Every structure is written in C-alpha cells, then in structure tokens.
Amino acid sequence: MSKPEKLIIDGKRLDGRGAQDLRPIKFKAGVLKRADGSCYLEFGGNKVIAAVYGPREVHPRHLQDASRAIVRYRYNMAPFSVEERKRPGPDRRSIEISKVSRESLECVILQEMYPRSAIDIFVEILQADAGTRVAGINAASVALADAGIPMKCLVSACAVGKVDDTLVLDLNKDEDNYGQADLPIAMTPSGDITLCQMDGHLTEDEFRTALEMAMEGCRYIHQLQKQALIEKYGQMVSPPAQEA
Template identity: 80%
Template sequence: MSKPEKLIENGIRLDGRKPDELRPIKIKVGVLNRADGSCYFEFGGNKVIAAVYGPREVHPRHMQKSTSAVVRYRYNMASFSVEERKRPGPDRRSIEVSKVSREALEPVIFQEYFPRSAIDIFVEVLQADAGTRTAGINAASLALADAGIPMKSLVSACAVGKVDDTLVLDLNKDEDNYGQADMPIAMTPDGKITLLQMDGHLTRDEFREGLEMAKSGCMAIAEMQKAALLEKYSGQIGGDAIE
C-alpha cells in the first residue's frame, strides 16, 4: 500500500475516528480450558489470544529464583497475522516485545508469593493491525487475573502517536507506517506507567499532551477489562447474587 496523501482530513482520520478516539474493543475472558487463565482480545483489527500457566515448576531448573517467581512472557505473531507471510519463530522484534511486555506486567504481580516457581504468559497474535504489543499486554493482564494470580491491579495499554502534525490516540496501520511518531504506553489504573516506548519525534509539549491522551485511553480500556472479567461470572444463574 502506498502512502495516502492525507492521514487526517477535517479532524477525521482515515478510519473515521476522531484524534482521541480508540478503536472498537472486544474482550472475552476464559477462552481456553486447558490454560490456568486465558483471554481473547480484539483491538480494532488486532486479534490476540493470551494464555497463562502457573505458578508452576520451573524448567529448566537453573532459571528458578529462590525468593520469587519468574515471569516468562512469550509474544509471538502467527505466520498468517500479516499480509506478507511472517517467517515463524522468534526474531529480533518479537524478543524485544516479549521483554518489554514482561516488564510491563512484572511490577503488578506479587512474585514473592511463589518462590521457586514460574508464571508463563503466552501471547499469540492472530491478526496484526498496529498496536499488537498493547493488545497483548491488555490480554495478558486479564489472563493473569483469570488464573487467580495475585496482582496489585490490572494493566492497560494503548498507543499515542503523531500523524500530519496532530496527536492521535491508538494508531492504525497506515498511521503507524506513515506517521511521525508512535508511543505505546502501559499503565495501572492509578496512573503508574509500566511501559513507555517511543519511535519518531515529539516535542516536549506534544509528549506531555500525548501522555494525557494515553492515560484517558488506558482508563477507558481498564473499564472494559473490568467489565469483561465480571462478565465471565455474571452469565450464570442468579446474576450478581453471590454467596
């Protein structure tokens, strides 16, 4: 695809969104029976599935920590997730995404509760459309909660960027490819940032403004995450009548 002439026209983006609008989100918790916790997450055109196993025994043994659990995060893109077939297996990019995503979630997990154990998180990207790492973190945080792992809070993530000299929330594929900046951010509902990356250029003021936009985006996502978790158990008899 070639570069569109304009990415924003009259304050409306190519996909019809306003600059501070998120793409539609669809969440389902507990989609895999064999995993301890799981979540399917749709973020615009992104479709990711996250599975959590553990705490469980660490293999290989030498990886285990005697005072806390090890968290392992594997981000993987399916070969069919992008237009041009992606060569399967870990590459430079997915290793990096795995590392930063793990570090985005580690601060909220009570790792010290489970010495000598491992918490494994697997994120598979089924369809990619810019912002897969944020979608993966959103999904993984829900899968962790679903697995009953003690956490300080959930983690929500979304990106801000700059296209046509305008700050926009949650970039789509074209804006990501042809925009001037892309900044994925993950944070807890009380505003503690656990992931912040940036590629491209922003001025200081743009950065500050972008951060605020991302914050409101993450808050909106956090609400949806909460609703999705509660929904898993509300579909049953008695609704919210809990004993």
C-alpha cells in the same frame, strides 16, 4: 497500501475516527479450557489470544528463584497475521516486545508469594493491525487475573502517535507506517507507567499531551477489562437463586 496524501482530512482520520478515539475493543476472558487463565481480544483489526500457566514448577531448575516466582512472556506473531506471510519463530522484534511486555506486567504481580515457581504468559497475534504489543499486554493482564494470579491491579495499555502534525490516539496501520511518532504506553489504574516506548519525534509539550491522551485511553480500557472479568465471574460470586 502506498502512502496516502493525507492521513487526516477535515479533522477526521482515514478510518473515520476523531483524534481522541480508540478503535472498537472486545475482550473475552477464559476462552481456553487447558490454560489456567486466558483472554481473547479484538482491538480494531488486531486479534489476539493470551494464555497463562502457573504458578508452576520451573524447568530447568537452575532458573528457579528462591525468593520469588519468575515471569516469562512470549509474544508471537502467527505467519498468517500480516499481509505477507511472516517467517515463523522468534526474531529481534518479538524478543524485544516479549521483554518490555513482561516488564510492564511483572511489577504488578505478587511474585514473592510463589518462590521457586514460574508464571508463563503466551501471547499469540492471530491478526495484526498496528498496536499489537499494547493489545497483547491488555489481553495478558486479563488472562493473569483469570488464572487467579495475585496482582496489585490490572495493567492497561494503548498507543498514541503523531500524524499530519496532529496527536492521535491508537494508531491504525497506515498511521503507524506513515506517521511521525508512535508512543506505546502501559499503566496501572493509579497512573503508574509500566511501559513507555517511543518511535519518531515529539516536542516536550507534545509528549506531555500525548501521555495524557494515552492515559485517558488506558482508563477506558481498564473499564472494559474489568467488565470482561465480571462477565465471567460475576455470576459465580452472586448468591444462588432462592428456591420457590
């Protein structure tokens, strides 16, 4: 799509949202039979699957750490996930996203409990619509919990940005393409920031407001993540029905 003249008209964004609104979000935990933990997530037009394996033996063995589990994270965009077919395989962008996403989750995983082992996280972007790195982190966090990996807490993530001189939560594709700034954030429920990147320019005041907006978005997403896990495990932990 060519650059629209305006991205915000009468206070509404082109997809009808207000500045503080997230796109519709749907989590489903435990969707893959053969992974130890998994999650499917729809986040606006993004469709993402996260799969977790481990803790398991590390190969090659020289990668083992005697004091803790290593965490590996692979972010991958499917060739059919974007408008023009994407060349399969890793590129600079996916290597960077894999690194920062791993770091955003590593700090909540109790790695010391599993020395010499590996926790592998695979994130597949099936359909991309801006904000895939934050969508991947949200899905991976639920998949880690689904795999029973001991963690201090879940990590929740969303982006905030600036378009038409206005701060907006959760950029869509046009806003990402033609906006003035993009700030993906991940955080723990207690407010520790585990990912903070920025493209574009914001003043110091705008940055503070943007961060508060993103944190509000993360708090809401955290509720949805918990709900997805309760949906899968709630029934398993409730007491068995009494026989008549």
